[in-house]
Amino acid sequence: MGGGVTLAVVQFDPAVFWHYLLEPSSVYLQGLLMTFALAVAGQTLGATLGLVTALARLSRAGPLRAVARLYTWVMRGTPLLVQIVFVYTALAAVGIFRFQDFRIGPLIVAGNVQAAIVALSLNEGAYMAEIIRAGILSVDPGQTEAAKSLGMTYGQTMRRIVLPQAARFVIPPLGNEFNSMLKNTSLVSVIGVGELLLTTNTIVSATFRTFELYLVVATYYLLLTTAWGVVQGRIEQHFGKSTSMPGGRTFVQRLFGLRRSVEAGIPSDRR
């Protein structure tokens, strides 16, 4: 069907592909490291921001709820790419805020890297807020009442009773969020952060090995998300493996039973 003709014009050099895939230059490895670091930072800060926002959404204080709603509405309703450009370029252009390089010990964190982390965290915070809010609402209200009736304050009730139980609902979607985060970091290439995609762009413009190099970068993302998928599977399997234990109880109760007993060194199936 003319396949031979088409193949004839494709200039794919497998040797180049394998070379860049298997023997990445140090620049490329730095890009990989940057991608990973951005994802971890964005997810960690985003989850923290999400927790605060979720608590604000569930607060009895009207203004707090309104602010939290506004924040999630804006962040979920605008593209991440626009948010990144806005935080770094637009804020500086109008003189509101300009990210400056700063030093933590031996490490210099460039302004655009800070902006990237801020934008990724702000965006992720809105999604994590919804996930955590749903998790908190999934916990039986009787748990809160029991804690209150014992004289526990709001903070104690949340920290000690509600959030540990909400965690079981939050862990699986959190894993999916990190998968998205790994890929979304590629967007910060537009503000010049030297992560995987920007590094690839640079090498492409020097070598013109466009197809091979974008295939390499796609493969790298695929490897990253696949590796994370394996880790995520392990985590969920670890927490879920006791579901077949006698008693036929929920995954959760086991989840915490297991986790606590591992900490305390007590077999969880002791009767």
Added chain:
Amino acid sequence: MASEMPDGILAAIGGVPRPPTEVVIEASDVQKWFGRLHVLKGVSMTVQRQEVVVVIGASGSGKTTFIRCVNHLEKIQAGRIFVNGHLIGYREVNGKLVEDRESNIARQRQEIGMVFQRFNLFPHKTALENITEAPLRVRKMPAAEANEMGRALLARVGLAAKTDVYPWQLSGGQQQRVAIARALAMKPALMLFDEPTSALDPEMIGEVLEVMKELAHEGMTMIVVTHEMGFAREVADRVLMMEDGQIIEEGSPEHFFTNPHHERTKSFLSKIL
């Protein structure tokens, strides 16, 4: 009397917690609405130190709502509830009720134990941890002391072997006994029981009632919402009958068994006895 009984349940928490005032609960004209639904229409009652009051009534009569107001799990719109002489959940400002600060309400609740129909044990904590959580976090009790007290309480409710077991590994009756021990661990001046046996299989009701009877005999001040008339007859000092958000009849258990006045009381008792 319980402090002289070395084997009593309350011995595990250092004897009967003695309410500071002779009148432990004083409720006057308590009014509550859920939206437009008027659920408490002027409930007034008092509970004396070491008194056991059983509240009966059909579902929807407001009995559960009322005892939930006593530790401010429910707000009230008018009236006053005093526990140990303190206005519960509110401050009075120019004759109006203003909800108190959350930390003050939390402090008031430390003196009021509550046992729920559905146990509400913390599923991520062992039986012992369920009991020691509040003494450790709220009372700031040293861990060794809290654990010792927790083990003693578990032993007194017949669950010495279940210290390290999670709630899902316990039967309903066992869970409810842990829940009673958990409430007692705060050494409350008063215990509220909200239909503590209604969610239990029949064969487990007895073991929970036994613990409650022992508490009553040891001198715990208690309000018990229940349909267990046998329990009422044996340990109640007074029975209150609620109907449509009001207390319509009040008297000794004997009065209710032999000579109830109110038509509604008669028909209610005829259904549950």
